[in-house]
Structures are given as C-alpha cells and as structure tokens.
Amino acid sequence: MPESAISPKLLNHLRYAKTIHGKIGARVKATGDHPDNLAWITVLMHKGADFTGSFPKEFFISHEIEYLELRADYVEELHGLDWDEFMVRTEKYHNIKEVAELERLLGKWLDDLGDLQPAGNIQHPAR
Numbered sequence: 001m002p003e004s005a006i007s008p009k010l011l012n013h014l015r016y017a018k019t020i021h022g023k024i025g026a027r028v029k030a031t032g033d034h035p036d037n038l039a040w041i042t043v044l045m046h047k048g049a050d051f052t053g054s055f056p057k058e059f060f061i062s063h064e065i066e067y068l069e070l071r072a073d074y075v076e077e078l079h080g081l082d083w084d085e086f087m088v089r090t091e092k093y094h095n096i097k098e099v100a101e102l103e104r105l106l107g108k109w110l111d112d113l114g115d116l117q118p119a120g121n122i123q124h125p126a127r
Contacts, residue, residue, distance in 0.1 A: 004099050005113040006106075011099070013118055014045040015060070023119035028067075028109040030088075036072040037088055040124045041065060041109050043102065043116070063096040065105055068124070076125060083125045 004011065010024050025042035029035060046061040067090060074086035096102050106113055 005103050006099065006116060007114070010116055010118075014043065014063070015047075023124075024116050025119045025122050025124060026110060026115045026117065027122055030069050031067070031109070032069055032088055034072065034088070037069050038072060038074060039067065039069045039109075040122060041067050041106065042119050042124060043106070062094070063102050065093040065096065065102070067091040067109065068126070070125065074125070076123070081125055 006024075013024060014022060016022075023042045023044045025040055028039050028041050030037035030039040043063055043065050045063055047058045048061050049056045049058050069088040069090070070083055070086040071088055074083055076083075079086065093105055096105065103113060106116075110116070
C-alpha cells in the first residue's frame with residue numbers, strides 16, 4: 001500500500017476523535033472572484049457502528065470535504081460565530097472512500113498536504 005501524503009497522526013485523528021474536533025483542515029486561498037476572502041477546507045470521517053457484539057465496533061464509511069468561503073470583512077471578534085451573512089459559498093464532496101481520492105481532491109486547494117492540521121487549530125468559524 002503506498003504511503004499517504006496525509007500524516008498517520010492526522011488520519012488517526014480523523015478515525016478516533018469523538019467530537020467535531022475530529023475534523024482536520026487548513027486555511028486556503030479563496031477560489032472565487034475575490035482572492036482576499038477567507039477560506040478553509042475541512043475533512044471529516046463518517047463512521048458507523050456495529051452493536052451486535054458485547055462492545056460496539058466502529059467502522060469506516062467515507063470521508064467528506066467541505067470548502068467554506070467567507071467575505072473578507074468577517075472578523076470573529078466583531079461578529080462572533082454568526083457568520084452566515086458573510087458566507088460567499090460552500091462546496092461539499094461526499095462519499096470519498098479511498099485515501100488516494102481524498103488526497104487528489106485536497107490537491108485542488110493545497111500544494112502540500114502537510115499543511116493539514118486538527119480543525120481546532122485553523123481558526124475555522126464553525127469550530
């Protein structure tokens with residue numbers, strides 16, 4: 001199996017985190033008409049659970065990527081987490097089964113997948 005460009009530590013963060021902070025992501029350049037806008041990508045892992053045994057067993061279902069772009073005039077300290085009026089656009093990519101496909105899609109925004117980190121560290125407004 002080829003080595004992933006996403007660090008094993010971050011892949012484990014996706015797999016084993018139990019809260020929204022299980023997301024990973026990065027600040028990225030806005031891809032729309034206004035390059036000064038604020039933009040992020042986040043990745044989360046959808047999991048299922050099998051409750052037929054003595055202990056529930058979690059299993060991987062798929063990954064999801066979300067791109068979020070806000071107007072450049074959004075400032076969290078002034079506007080708080082009520083950022084809906086500042087949203088320019090969002091894109092979601094669902095049902096990503098393979099890490100290679102995840103990496104290919106992330107390449108749309110990131111030249112270096114080493115820029116990914118836990119979403120709690122990227123100043124994402126939905127944290």
